[in-house]
Amino acid sequence: MNQQKIILDTDPGGDDIFALLWLLSLVKQGFVELIAVTTAQGNVGANVTFNCASQVLALTGFAGIELGKGVIFDATEIGDAAYIHGIDGVGGLAETLPQVLHDYAAARYSDDLIIEKLNAFPGEIIVIAIAPLTNLAAAETKSPGILKKAKEIIIMGGAFQVPGNVTSHAEFNIAFNVEAAQTVFNSRNDIVVLPLDVTNQVILTHVMVQEMTLINPTNITGKFIVELTDFLTQASLTYRQTEGKSGFLVHDAATIAYLFYPETLFLRRAKVEIETQGRLTKGQTIFDGRHVTKSDANSWVALQVDAANLLASLIEDLKVLLIDEN
Numbered sequence: 001m002n003q004q005k006i007i008l009d010t011d012p013g014g015d016d017i018f019a020l021l022w023l024l025s026l027v028k029q030g031f032v033e034l035i036a037v038t039t040a041q042g043n044v045g046a047n048v049t050f051n052c053a054s055q056v057l058a059l060t061g062f063a064g065i066e067l068g069k070g071v072i073f074d075a076t077e078i079g080d081a082a083y084i085h086g087i088d089g090v091g092g093l094a095e096t097l098p099q100v101l102h103d104y105a106a107a108r109y110s111d112d113l114i115i116e117k118l119n120a121f122p123g124e125i126i127v128i129a130i131a132p133l134t135n136l137a138a139a140e141t142k143s144p145g146i147l148k149k150a151k152e153i154i155i156m157g158g159a160f161q162v163p164g165n166v167t168s169h170a171e172f173n174i175a176f177n178v179e180a181a182q183t184v185f186n187s188r189n190d191i192v193v194l195p196l197d198v199t200n201q202v203i204l205t206h207v208m209v210q211e212m213t214l215i216n217p218t219n220i221t222g223k224f225i226v227e228l229t230d231f232l233t234q235a236s237l238t239y240r241q242t243e244g245k246s247g248f249l250v251h252d253a254a255t256i257a258y259l260f261y262p263e264t265l266f267l268r269r270a271k272v273e274i275e276t277q278g279r280l281t282k283g284q285t286i287f288d289g290r291h292v293t294k295s296d297a298n299s300w301v302a303l304q305v306d307a308a309n310l311l312a313s314l315i316e317d318l319k320v321l322l323i324d325e326n
């Protein structure tokens, strides 16, 4: 089987964990070779996202996967998202997870890892970025042209025809480090973008994950998924993210759907620009929505989603992680 080489750039907890678990399920099914997980500062601090990713890898039997530590960016005007993801990124559930097996102090920085792997496998690796773009931009700055060596770059970020989630106009991953976002969007002409326009419609619920666990009710990964879903649901309701529906937005998982279930998404060719200055609009992602010739297009932007089938695909694949090895 032709395995797809992937690097996941991520800032877990929260919905990142669902994207990571979905990817690990595809590894288990033989569809993916996960080259590295490069953690990023974002939802919570760099050491917290590193430890969280390590614990999820240990939980699912993938502790051997190399983990990068996030490049530090301290000039952000946007606070982290610990208020929604908990100070450990997983709503206090970190204590229930296996020990951290990767060594933060000894780990390599995520930008160095991205540079090394893209040079080792030019044109072969898909980079999935579901965090602020600090690591990718740092790699591009250190080694200009390096991001062109990826087979494809897929980003969860931005808000085009819907409000933002950190300000009225800006989405978190872009707003956290606007210069980094600009660097990445300038790096090539085929960036794939999964913005809030589609991810706002992808609501994972307790009922969905509870039914999933029936395949093996005592499995600890299943138990963790249900508890994390319940925690994120409460936070989402508090911050009015789901129009009152009991569930949470599993934003980052949309990137995995694009790759493995592309029939669930409808994309538009566009030139995406990042507002890096605006007093009220800093961090906004903008394209020309008129039906005119697209000069200098740099992206494919998802604007419609078949959320029911995306979520069904996620649930069916996660079940694979709940089956015990003999």
Ligand SMILES: [Ca+2]
Pocket: 010, 011, 012, 015, 016, 042, 043, 130, 131, 252
């Ligand atoms: Ca994320």
